[in-house]
Amino acid sequence: MVDRIRTDVAHNARVWNHWLGGKDNYPVDRAVGDHVTALFPSIGEVARADRAFLRRAVTHLTAEAGIRQFLDIGTGLPTAENTHEVAQRIAPDARIVYVDNDPIVLAHARALLTSAPEGATSYLDADAHHPREIVRAVTGPLDLSRPVAVILLGILNFVLDTDQARSITRDLMAAMPSGSYLVITHPTLELGGEGNVDAMAFWNENATPPITARSGAEIRSFLEGLEILEPGVVSCAHWRIEADSAQPPMVAQYGAVARKP
Template sequence: MTDRDDRNTGLQTDRPHSARVWDYLLGGKNHYPVDSQAGDMILRTFPEFAAIARLQRSFLVRAVRFMTRDAGIRQFLDIGTGLPTTNNTHEVAQGVAPDSRIVYVDNDPIVLAHAGALLRSTPEGKCAYLEADVRDPRRILTRAAETLDFDRPIGLMLLNIMGQLSDEEEPERIVSELIDALPRGSYVALSDGTDTSDQLKAAVEAYNAQSVNTYHLRSPEHIGSFLKGLRLVEPGLVRSADWRPDPESAGVTREQGHAAGAVGLKE
């Protein structure tokens, strides 16, 4: 991506942004030098971080595939989707069920600029993009209802997004409000980084000191509490890499497992 004047687009290119840094760690091209520099700083402090990013993407694939293939879900609300990469939610879901409908939500202007890649739906299904902040669940739910039928089960994707909120921003309340709006039979996939590594905590602290937005590591138990009231699908709350693993996530080391994830059913 070339440097340009982004004052009128809302883009901040003088400081790293989580979506662009994540894109860099996943091997993407939609980032600025300041983002790759931040990514390299993270990797110097915690070399396994890129592996965690890839494992989180693999968790998304397995969770969406389970919901679509095994649970019959045909609608998805993906909040904090980030920049388009391989195996986006609609690609996985529509690969199983072409009539699936997906609403992507993000508040990063650069994600909006690349939203076209997220909207390449099958003819039978539909994809929509909503520019909104997870801190405003009422707006998200109202706008998502223009594409999704809230009388039918929905798969809610909350991957690496609640860690963007501090405890003072009440992430538990926000997740609860989103879940309350879902009909019975819906599923929620949630995953975030854990505070189980001193090296990872040091890397995140260094990133937070220079980034537009901050990330907040939490204990696995705290992350699991966001899904209170749901019946967790086996194997429950585990390392993301251990949730119904496939050959791609086999042999994950302890250092690469500092993210917890689960899928819960609203009964």
């Protein structure tokens, strides 16, 4: 596993950790992350809004929809308010499977993503490009006869072919029973994100994996056949804000939650 870790090339999980104020990153990650910030100053707000969206979505699914199983693909490095922490705070018996294929994420996840005793938390070293393999591997840790929330936060943007990204969501949700949910976020050049063009070009020349932005219409196509919850496909910063919270600034990252009929 050690020889898979590249410390000379910036990697998304570690740069994202840097943007969130973490310490699990290398100088190359900080250098690339800071340059991206110079090109697109709101990227830190995007990272924080994405994380807050996760908390709100998991809270809703656990407390309101009664979901007790979560498949979180593209986990990234652990930080505050991870999926299992939010879900098990409400339902200690919740079961969570995290999926990522970065060796540093794997090491940190095994050390830090510990479950409440009533539930279960496990980690799968797998690639989001191979959804059917993921489904086979989680059959056991998760009961696929009962509803599952599939979480794809900031991961489909690393699948450069839109048809393939659409196929990934279709294959994952085809394996889930009625009453399951799909939770996604995805960067866009809409919502004020036009300035992200140069930042993404720099990223693709200096970091891994390469990234792409998509329109709201393209992102809605990932949800075909599902019932999109209100308020629809919106800036993730504006999805179901708590009633007593101030209106946060819009970020160029779409977020949505949809239910399988």
